[in-house]
Amino acid sequence: MLRYLIRRLMIAIPVLFGILFMSFMFTRLLPGDPLLMMMSVEEFSATDEYMEQRRSDLGLDKPVPVQYVVWVGEVFQGNLGTSFHRRAPVTELIWDRLGPTALLTGTGILLALIIGIPIGVMAAVRQNSWFDYFSATGSMLAISIPNFFLGLMAIFIFSLQLRWLPTGGLRTLGMEPSLGDSLKHLIMPAGVLSAVLIGPYVRYTRQSMLDVLRQDHITTATAKGVRGRSIVIFHGLRNALIPLTTVIAIQIPALLAGTVIIETIFSWPGMGQLVLEAIRRRDYPIIIGVVLFSAVLVMIFNLIADLLAAILDPRIRL
Amino acid sequence: MDSQTTPTGEPLLSVRNLSTTFSTETGLVQAVRNVSWELYPGEILGVVGESGSGKSVTMASIMGVVPKPAGKVSGDSVMFEGRDLLKLPPREMRKIRGREITMIFQDPMTAFNPVKTIGHQIAEAIRVHDRRVSRKAARARSIELLASVGVPSPEARYSQFPHEYSGGMRQRAMIAMAIANGPKLIIADEPTTALDVTIQAQVLDVLKLIQAETGAATILITHDLGLISEMSDRVLVMYAGKVVESSDVFSVFGNPQHPYTLGLLASLPRIDTRLDSLLSIPGQPPSLTSPPPGCAFHPRCELSRGRSECWTAEPPLVQIAGPTDHTTACHFFTEMDTEAGRVSAMLGVDVRSKAES
């Protein structure tokens, strides 16, 4: 187990530096002075002499590899620069938006798992039935409908026509925060966000279940007299979950990309909204900060998924 | 073994006109075609035939583990101790599977769930049929079972995963699982094929020992004639989804009454024959989507010599006059003695007598 973990980390480390490198390249390739991308709030009003001093401190007059090392050092200390527009440290801005985004994506994944896995299992158990056919078409539809269109339709139907749910925001302004109110605001964006995931989850669960159910040990379990339902859950799904952990992690970038659109449509004050606003204003430090942060997050989730797979599969543990 | 040559009394299992088909992309595969046979308590029945002859599918049909919905089992009845397994509701069938009838599979690597411990899987077989057995008791019993099939340090082996076992050990564990609930019938489907030759003998010894101890009737599916002659009391020869010959082991090997059986015997290498004089059966097993008309074996048959009966009429399974219960499905079985003589002359050794070794 430990050796496996170390091997995974050995692969993750070059990826981490690759992610940092790509982000660094953006700071150098984007229009504008790289120095601007690394300043603190106070420094915006500093004198020119001071800025020249800073420039040489940060190694900006040195060759690019040195600049990279210095930049990575700054990032590890939590310095992602300062927003041009908001005049606040990027780390702080991301931190403020992390909560709503975590809530949104967490609920989205949860919904997708709760809906997607049982449908996938059923579709595999009843292969080629009407249920299988409908779930396949339905999940294809979920993959194909653009999420912004789905979001607009949801608002149109549930907020404007039926008036069941608010059109957006984290909670009703001017009202005491309550769980019910928050849930009402959460359900629509999270549901639309989860639609992106449900399709792949259904398809992979079904495929992975079919692969397992074809295996000999399922026949053994049947021949032992194990009940059909127990076979499906304890021998089928239990084994099918192993490849599924990777699939769930693979979808995380798509999920984070989805937040850009969903948070915009539903006025959800999260990282996605922050980054889109920054793109519109050419506020590069924020963009790079969010992108870097997301990529590291994805890397961490991949590691967790691999770890989970190792826990679920004794054959990997060695 | 001696008392079993002419079985008497009520059969334990009686199969009547069983057929199994699979619908595939290329058409309907008739894997088992209208077979009937009996199994008596305590006996070992060897079922022999090429791959695709319907041996394994027959057993899967009896156990009700034919993959659905592609597979379809039909027939008059499969009577097991007064119950018709074909008409039993799924709930009742489940109680029989794994308790009264159990199976040993060909490849013990794939037959165990790779992510659960061997011990857990044996204990599951026990607890599935008796919820009153505590987890602890099931564990103790499983360890006992592992010990009884010769798995060393069963206590530690209990919590190991299939991939931590060797091939022979896995098959021993499989046998332990099969006898966990004191079955009346054990179906062993090519139990040694996937193992190394040296391990095969050990596993067979375990199987024999267990059979003698439990007295459970055993069906041994194999394409290994040597194994059949060594282990079984009676033999069922299958070809293209049908039973073509059956009798006690001495009659079938000593006095084959079907050209296919003779062909199998002639292709068996023996220490006293030269390898280059082995005869093989020409042609290949027939397609089961459109089996040959008449006798399915006729395109490959040496005895047929193009006679029209062979491809116009299907030979019935008939009783041969004699002291033993010997049946064959050949139009010209009366010529079999001459044919066997001819083949023996060609090989320079009598194929008939050798299988008894």
Next chain:
Amino acid sequence: MTDDLRPDEQATDHVDGGPVPGIPPDQSEWDDSLPIQSPWRIAWRRFKRHRLAFGGLIFVIILVAIAILAPILAPQDPNVVDVSASRNPPSADHLLGTDSAGRDVLSRLIFGSRVSLTVGVAAALSAAGLGTLLGLLAGVAGGWIDAIIMRVVDVFLSFPSLMLILLLVAVLGPSVVTIIVVIAFFEWPTACRIVRQMALSIKEQDFVLAARATGSSRWRIMRKHVAPGVLSPLTVVATLLSAGAILLEAALSFLGLGVKQPQASWGGMLEEAQSLTILKEMPWLWIPPGAIIALTVLAINFIGDGLRDALDPRQQM
């Protein structure tokens, strides 16, 4: 035994010594003898049986025809602004009504197909091409080249590509070409992974090992054996990539970072629907473009599905 015997002939030449009767592959007269067909033909036959995929193909063909014939089919000039006819509901003059600038929605819809299809095809082809090149390189060369390429793939796959695409488009300025290039630049890793996987498995197959044993060079093996082998999974990937590219372009345009106005694009037509008034009162402005994007992507995805089943039923994503 002569040297030029093919391996399969040698195999049938000796008598099997095992307990199984050795059976030489003889032509059984009862076997349905199928005429030898090219794999692509068989695949086409299987594909046609996949009804949804076939329907998808017909839909896409019609769409391509519409895109080509747009100037003839469109009832009005898609870019003519008529402030007096702003936001009119569907009528005989404007079958799908008019937008805020008084432009004919149906005509814009028809012309919008050009953007979506161009981006879909061009971005998918470039992404698949780049991915194939690097995937083959990684799979065939192996060693440290493989390791480096795969780590780069990991890095690319870690980023939420929409954010980077948005950033680059914002910097480079929106245009169809920019969008194509940027999408290709961030979407190649999927193709790369699959091609590498295929290349690796083909490399281990007997006929390739045999070719290597007879002294074929690495690059000859790649050209002769590996490249044709990856073609069928690649077709599937390219199809799915184009569906993804169309969705991405629509998202970019929806966010106002896609093709430049006034050029008509489906995603851009939905941009207006971010206003609640339009969303509520003028569904003709946003439902048709949204639905047509969904249908197009659905059709392409069905084609991809059908191709996957037709080319290799066991092939997974």
